[in-house]
Amino acid sequence: MELSSRSFRFFNRFLRPLGTSKRYKAVNFRVVKEEVNSELVHAFNQDTKAGGAVPVFRRALLFPARIALQDDSGIYTYANLHKNATVLSQEIAAQLLGETQRTVAYMCDSDASHVITQWAIWMTGNIAVPLTSLHPAEMLKYFITDSDASLTVCSENFENIIQPITEELSKAILVIGKNGQVKDQVYKPDTKDSKLSDDSNILTDVGKTNIWYGEADAMLIYTSGTTSKPKGVVWTHNMLVSQIASLHTAWQYSANDVVLHALPLHHIHGQLNSLNASLAAGARVRMLPKFESHTVWARLLGMNGGAKTEIQGEGQSVEAKVSVFHGVPSMYSRLCADHAAMFEAPRTASRVRDTLRTMRLACAGSAPLPEALFRRWEEISSIPLLERYGMSEVGMALSNPYRPVEERTVGCVGIPLPGVSARIAVSVEGQEDLEPLITVECEEPDTQISLEKLGLLPKDASGIDTEWKQPSITVHKENKDGEYQGELLLKGPGVFSRYWNRAPKLDQTDFTYDDWFRTGDTALFANGRFKILGRTSVDIIKTSGYKVSALQVESALLDHPSVTDVAVLGVPNENFGEIVVAVVVLKIGSKLTLRDLKESAAKKLASYQMPRRLIVIEKMPRNAMGKLDKKEIKKLYGDKLKSKK
The missing domain is CATH 3.30.300.30 (ANL, C-terminal domain)
Structure with missing residues (x-):
């Protein structure tokens, strides 16, 4: 199917103003506490057993009345996001003439519009390709062309960036507009107390079957292109389900979490760790338009500038305190530098430390974590950073332990996450393939949905295993000092199988002959944990x-x-x-x-x-x-x- 160059506008009362920046006072609102739909959970788990995949947007049916997301313009329940995505999906489906598994590029702010657009693309059975305004026009042109995007969706404030590119490429564009508020939005600036109507959480299931999604592609994440031209990593819905189950098991995501999101959304770090794993747990995501140290400090310390939640029937107000934060080392470095300037007085620094102590997880990755930064953050927050290893092709692969925190080792990235196998291998003269030295494997997590595990039911014998077990170790070539150094290889259901638009070659170096992904990183395995030594070709x-x-x-x-x-x-x-x-x-x-x-x-x-x-x-x-x-x-x-x- 080919679409000529067309520009469509999608102005309706369901999409709230984008790019607003208003100061507003905290307001109490009431949210109807949902009943747990055990039958729906059972149906989802049966589909999973049959090889299906429950997409993230469909999990919203489990907890429609819960607060899903707060951005600088308002607060949204899972029902809000699902309803608005449903409306937008109808427009996207019309432009694509009902076709599925087409690529749809999109550029939205880091707010509710991003989630709504991504969910809408998935509801139509198509493949989401996130773009960012951080990239110059030539790079955006490359992404749209390389991904064969059939349609590009953008917020109106990015129209001046995207429109010239789509015109040049003769590609269709859909602009989502500004006039009107989100229907049933729980809280909006400058309004009085609001509560949902009795039927506002009744949702109509949309999209393909879970069995269909089990065979379908979900999104393309482009590599950073540090060693070659950026390549589109194909993420399937099954990969997402596997990665989400892995992180839920290892890092204990729950519906009680409040996750502060300040990462770019065109990388897997922001897409998986902060956004999709959180929404799949029924958690609440506080989205920031970008990382600004003073704003992050304000949110971490509870100065939310937003609303308190009052759960109807329980008679209590619950502050939305941040419990999880994912960042890169440069973010933590900036936070530490500003901490010295803003909280210099010992008494103030002590109060900051006491406040941060209530956070359960602060994660670092995407770049090496210097030891001095690890020590400094622990000093000012009482939270040892959890360093992990991942990349576009594998999501999250290795991690220091969530518990006990004392076993987090600076400079190391821990052991394989649930469902991941990691291997150290070396080149041997005269051999075409790599020779394995040691393999470390962690058994797969249960991908079924557990309401007990997510904190939505009292703990009992649910029958679903939630423990991150110690991995098994196979030594292929004994080394007397117990240290093994070579290229890091990865395998598992959360590891990708192909790049978009690139046919496998006989001499390809992305995978070994027995289908291990070659990361291109040199690693050391010693004392039961992995340490990344750098890019094999650069570091x-x-x-x-x-x-x-x-x-x-x-x-x-x-x-x-x-x-x-x-x-x-x-x-x-x-x-x-x-x-x-x-x-x-x-x-x-x-x-x-x-x-x-x-x-x-x-x-x-x-x-x-x-x-x-x-x-x-x-x-x-x-x-x-x-x-x-x-x-x-x-x-x-x-x-x-x-x-x-």
């Missing part, structure tokens, strides 16, 4: 006959009090093969010599790991997820990086 520096982890060197250099950011690269050299070069950003007014830097790092680094050159720059190139862009560093500072003999 492993071969110098003087040694293999040096750039990430390990970066962590040590960040301990210097004058250094705020650092990138370590290997630069070709005739005498050493490569030499270690440190590119640093200094604190304002600071100075640093190579000798000072090496003296500071000597406590943690061997002589061969030490940088031989130092380059000071004003700002470090990073992508939207806070990852160092070493390709851009080499491009910008190539002349300075060239090694002298």
